[in-house]
Amino acid sequence: MKDDGPFFGFNVVILGDPFDGELFAKGRFSLEEKVAREDATFEMLGLVLDVTKKEIHDNNYAKAKRFHDANNALWARVSQLVEDYEKLKASYQAVVSAHIAGESG
Known part of the structure; x- marks a missing residue:
């Protein structure tokens, strides 16, 4: 073409x-x-x-990378908290179920 x-x-x-x-x-x-x-x-x-023999340092990209890294760390922490919450919730439900089963049995 x-x-x-x-x-x-x-x-x-x-x-x-x-x-x-x-x-x-x-x-x-x-x-x-x-x-x-x-x-x-x-x-x-x-x-x-x-x-x-000079270099350009683009601080905007450096700041964006720092924010990205901090965001990743926060998401990892949130994910860990959600996982811990789900385990605690399952454990609580197991205790409640065991208690109900003990009362009715």
Whole structure:
């Protein structure tokens, strides 16, 4: 199947002084202009991070992971409490049944 429509592709250049040179990143082609522009920007970001030896720490994901882990711990505790309740309820029903059986027998 042949794709119709124009293909978009972008280059991103960060100009430098004569001693540094410039940084050049080329994005992939896409049928959507926004996607092509974002890809070129992402490539440049990766290049800048590589050159500067920096990392991006996304604290939002770290917070989400902490909440997820805490939620898992809470669900494990709730599950344990439900299990303990079911055991206690069964034990209580057994005692009540034994008592009723003892009275009628």
